[in-house]
Amino acid sequence: TDRYYSMSIDVSEDSCAARPGGQNNNSRLDLALVTGATVRPLTAAPIVACNVVNGRYTSNVFPADNQTDPWGTGSPSTRAGRFFTDTAVLLTPAQAASARVRLSNQESDIAGNDFSFDNLRIIDSTPTLDKQFTSEAVPAGVSSTLTFTVTNTAELAAKPDWSFTDALPSGLVVAA
Secondary structure, three states: EEEEEEEEEEEEEEEOOOOOOOOOOOOOEEEEEEOOOEEEOOOOOEEEEEEEEEEEEOOOOOHHHHHHHHOOOOOOEEEEEEEEOOOOEEOOHHHHHOOOEEEOOOOOOOOOEEEEEEEEEEEOOOOEEEEEEEOOOOOOOOOOEEEEEEEEHHHHHHHOOOOOOOOOOOOOOOOO
């Protein structure tokens, strides 16, 4: 059956404090899945390692130069973290089997655009749907409650086109 897919990526960026001329030249990464000629974006907002809350600063230690920044960026630290895309796309099995990954950087300036990435992963982020009546057997003419439980996946990517329909078993109707 068709499944939803999102992605995660580990990103590290140096020069988080370097903003030449007051500009913010840090990377702005977009991820997409490409199926045939169709590009399916997975980032409504770009991933910016220097700004995302779940990253952390780690000290760059260069003993040979007394722990200073050898690149002259004014940033003796690196921001790093694991980031999940904020959107998921629905793919057929054939589309999923042939999908390619596209990583783009919106920032083309070379000053302050010092990032690396690793552990790029495609994640099956299809929600699950469970339904349950309050009791398994209900006499004719007696009401019962039907509960639907939608469980999203841990990455919480938006799935705006996700919906469901359910046909009641024969003989059942929705109460007034």
